[in-house]
Structures are given as structure tokens and as C-alpha cells.
Amino acid sequence: MQKSLSERDQAVIWHPYTQMQTAPAPVGIVKGEGALLTDEAGNEYIDATSSWWVNIHGHAHPYITQKLAAQAAVLHHSIFAGYTNEPAVALAEQLLPVLPDKQARVFYSDNGSTAVEVALKMTIQYWQNKGLPRRKLLAFHDAYHGDTFGAMSVSARSVFTRAFDDYLFEVTFLDLPTTDNLPELTAQIDALGDDTAAFIFEPLIQGAGGMLMYEAAALNILLAHCKSKGILLIADEIMTGFGRTGTNFAMDQVATPPDMITLSKGLTGGTMAMGITTCTAEMYEAFLSNDKLKTLFHGHSFTANPLTCAAALASLELFLAPSCAENRLRIARQHQTFTNTLREHPAVKNVRQTGTIVAFEIQTGEADSYINDLSGFLHAFFREKRVMLRPLGNTLYILPPYCITDAQLEATYNSILEMLAAYTAGKGK
Numbered sequence: 001m002q003k004s005l006s007e008r009d010q011a012v013i014w015h016p017y018t019q020m021q022t023a024p025a026p027v028g029i030v031k032g033e034g035a036l037l038t039d040e041a042g043n044e045y046i047d048a049t050s051s052w053w054v055n056i057h058g059h060a061h062p063y064i065t066q067k068l069a070a071q072a073a074v075l076h077h078s079i080f081a082g083y084t085n086e087p088a089v090a091l092a093e094q095l096l097p098v099l100p101d102k103q104a105r106v107f108y109s110d111n112g113s114t115a116v117e118v119a120l121k122m123t124i125q126y127w128q129n130k131g132l133p134r135r136k137l138l139a140f141h142d143a144y145h146g147d148t149f150g151a152m153s154v155s156a157r158s159v160f161t162r163a164f165d166d167y168l169f170e171v172t173f174l175d176l177p178t179t180d181n182l183p184e185l186t187a188q189i190d191a192l193g194d195d196t197a198a199f200i201f202e203p204l205i206q207g208a209g210g211m212l213m214y215e216a217a218a219l220n221i222l223l224a225h226c227k228s229k230g231i232l233l234i235a236d237e238i239m240t241g242f243g244r245t246g247t248n249f250a251m252d253q254v255a256t257p258p259d260m261i262t263l264s265k266g267l268t269g270g271t272m273a274m275g276i277t278t279c280t281a282e283m284y285e286a287f288l289s290n291d292k293l294k295t296l297f298h299g300h301s302f303t304a305n306p307l308t309c310a311a312a313l314a315s316l317e318l319f320l321a322p323s324c325a326e327n328r329l330r331i332a333r334q335h336q337t338f339t340n341t342l343r344e345h346p347a348v349k350n351v352r353q354t355g356t357i358v359a360f361e362i363q364t365g366e367a368d369s370y371i372n373d374l375s376g377f378l379h380a381f382f383r384e385k386r387v388m389l390r391p392l393g394n395t396l397y398i399l400p401p402y403c404i405t406d407a408q409l410e411a412t413y414n415s416i417l418e419m420l421a422a423y424t425a426g427k428g429k
């Protein structure tokens with residue numbers, strides 16, 4: 001008998017973030033359309049977390065497919081040092097004007113982590129090129145900026161980094177700002193003297209850290225203080241960019257302009273991997289010199305791949321169409337009604353929403369070991385219900401593609417309410 005995709009996978013594949021000995025067999029996905037993914041047995045799943053937060057317009061979107069096919073007939077790839085290509089230039093031309101504030105240059109790389117690496121290297125070398133080297137970096141507790149070494153270093157130390165902690169460079173971590181703790185935070189920054197090169201942060205929502213949401217006003221005061229100390233600001237919009245937080249970019253809600261922005265995830269509409277690091281003209285100019293040592297020595301083989309850029313251009317066009325903003329509003333309104341229901345549930349706490357993201361914690365009231373049982377229970381439950389939800393510990397969140405229909409949203413909400421009922425009953429309450 002012919003082996004299934006799932007069985008063949010288990011003989012040859014090593015999956016991300018997966019304990020391969022104990023993980024259940026993966027579901028073989030063969031097709032995507034709109035907010036639905038179809039497995040090899042023909043079951044349809046609602047993609048309620050946008051395939052790891054990347055998909056914004058739905059799967060196999062015909063317009064992106066068409067643009068991708070057209071580009072594939074013309075040019076797949078060419079080197080990006082000394083040469084350039086049309087989709088890469090057009091994407092930079094069209095993206096820069098919609099980004100918050102005065103971003104002037106686009107640097108292409110391959111994914112979110114590389115976009116962060118580039119931003120960190122830019123800031124460190126910026127200060128060296130100016131002849132005023134600064135060494136220290138600031139980030140938030142619970143931050144997540146990626147899995148490569150530099151990106152891990154500016155991320156929270158956690159079970160995910162534990163094996164590597166000795167190899168990560170030192171970073172000063174700050175609490176998320178509130179109106180109450182701002183004096184402490186600014187004092188903490190001042191105590192570092194004039195040696196801080198940059199501050200990297202996820203504006204308004206810390207994603208992988210548990211969908212932790214915080215106020216734009218407090219962030220703005222903190223950023224303005226950093227700016228007054230000359231500290232460069234890196235807004236990591238890899239998750240928040242392209243409409244997730246209610247505005248086009250999260251930094252649209254914050255008055256203090258960032259010096260750099262990192263983008264990935266929604267950038268190509270969930271089609272292909274790409275990272276972008278943008279910066280201001282002032283930063284860019286610090287690398288202009290007759291001295292070759294002031295060059296930014298960074299690049300990847302597939303930098304500014306024309307196919308990927310064509311997909312990003314098509315996605316950007318769809319994103320800027322009025323119907324996309326209407327869809328985001330519709331989802332936000334639906335979410336609001338759902339959060340009112342959720343707040344009354346005794347097994348739920350910290351119900352919160354920003355834009356198209358809803359998150360809450362399931363009250364476990366048990367020791368930490370129970371959390372393992374909980375995540376096993378949740379994964380199995382939602383897989384059975386054909387809704388793709390992937391909790392972060394006991395945090396459950398919805399982060400849908402903007403094309404999700406009202407009926408698909410309702411089905412997602414209902415699956416959560418059913419899960420809560422089963423969970424509460426299972427606990428013998």
C-alpha cells in the first residue's frame with residue numbers, strides 16, 4: 001500500500017520546535033484556498049493563526065499566483081551586488097512611502113531573523129563609522145526577535161534559548177512600559193550612560209512572548225527618552241506589520257519615529273520567505289565613505305529574489321486596497337463581541353485584543369507540569385475540530401488571515417467555547 005505523506009515525513013523530516021520522539025504524526029497538507037487548508041484525507045482546517053502569522057490575504061491567492069507566474073516566466077534570480085532587478089526596486093519604491101515616518105532605504109534579506117541581524121549589525125557599525133562606538137543593547141523582557149544568535153541574544157532568555165545562553169551577547173532587558181513604571185525605566189536607561197547603541201522592541205504586542213499587549217502612549221514616552229539619549233530605535237514589526245494591530249503598522253500609533261524597521265511574515269502575504277530592514281537617510285549616510293571599512297558587509301545568496309519581491313508587490317497592492325482595511329475592521333468588531341463572551345467564562349483570564357488579534361489565558365490553577373498536559377489536550381482538541389490554533393503555553397490566541405469569513409470566525413469562536421466546556425468538565429468542576 002502506498003504510504004501517506006505523514007508516514008513518509010516521519011522517516012526523513014526533522015520539524016521545528018518539535019520533540020520528535022513524542023510529537024504526534026504531522027498532518028499532511030496538500031492544498032490551501034482562502035482561510036482553509038486541506039489535508040491528504042480531504043479534511044478542511046480553518047487557518048486561525050495564519051500559518052505562523054504570515055498569511056494575510058488567504059492561501060493560493062489568485063492575484064499573487066498570477067503575478068508570481070508572470071515573474072517566473074521572465075527572471076527567477078540574479079545576484080544583487082553590482083546588479084539590480086525590477087521587482088526589488090519597485091517594491092522598495094512602493095513600500096517606503098507607506099511605512100511610518102522617514103524610512104529612506106530598504107535592505108533585503110531572507111526572513112525575520114536575518115532582518116533583525118541586519119538591523120543589529122547596522123546599529124553597531126553605525127556608531128563605529130561615526131567614530132563614537134557604543135556597545136550596549138536594550139530590549140524588553142519576554143521579547144522574541146528570532147532564532148539566529150544575534151536575534152536570540154536580544155530575545156528573552158527562556159527554555160528555547162537555554163542550551164545557548166552562554167554563547168549569547170549581553171543585553172539589558174526592560175519591563176514593558178506602563179504609566180506607573182516609566183520613571184524606573186528611564187532611570188535604568190540613564191544608568192547605562194552614553195554607551196547604548198540601540199533599543200529593539202516589538203511595538204504594541206509581544207508575539208511569541210505570549211501575545212502581551214501594551215499601551216502606545218507609554219511606549220512613546222519611553223522611546224522619546226531613548227531618542228534624547230541618542231539611542232537608535234529598531235521597531236521589530238515582523239509580526240505587527242501589515243495591518244495586524246488596527247493600523248497599517250503598529251508604529252503608526254506611536255509619535256516617536258523609529259530609526260529602523262524590520263519586516264517579514266506578512267510581507268509576501270504568506271507566499272515566500274523574505275526579510276526587510278529599513279532605515280533613515282541619516283543612518284544610511286553613516287555608511288557612505290571612501291573608506292571601504294565603512295561598508296555594511298552583509299548579504300545572502302537570495303537577497304532581493306525577483307520572485308519573492310513580485311509576490312510581496314502583489315501582496316502590498318492587495319493590502320492597500322480599501323477592501324483589506326474593511327476586512328480588518330470587520331474582524332476586529334467580531335472579535336470584540338467574542339471577547340465580551342469570553343470575559344464571562346470562569347476558566348479564562350486576561351482577555352485582550354489589539355486589531356485582528358485576540359488572546360487570553362486558560363486558568364490552570366495547577367502546577368507547571370500540568371501545562372504540558374494542557375498543550376497536548378489543546379492541540380488534540382483543535383485538530384479534531386479542524387481549527388488550526390497553536391497555543392503558546394496556556395495562552396490561546398486567534399490571528400486570522402484577513403479574508404476569513406464571518407462563518408469561519410464563528411466556527412473558530414465556537415471551537416474555543418467547546419474546548420473551554422470540555423476543559424472545565426474534564427477538571428471535574
Ligand SMILES: *Cc1c(COP(=O)(O)O)cnc(C)c1O
Binds near residue numbers: 207239240
Ligand atoms: C517571527 C518573528 C521573528 C523571526 O522571524 P523568522 O522569519 O521566524 O525568522 C522576529 N521578530 C518577531 C517579532 C517575530 O514575530
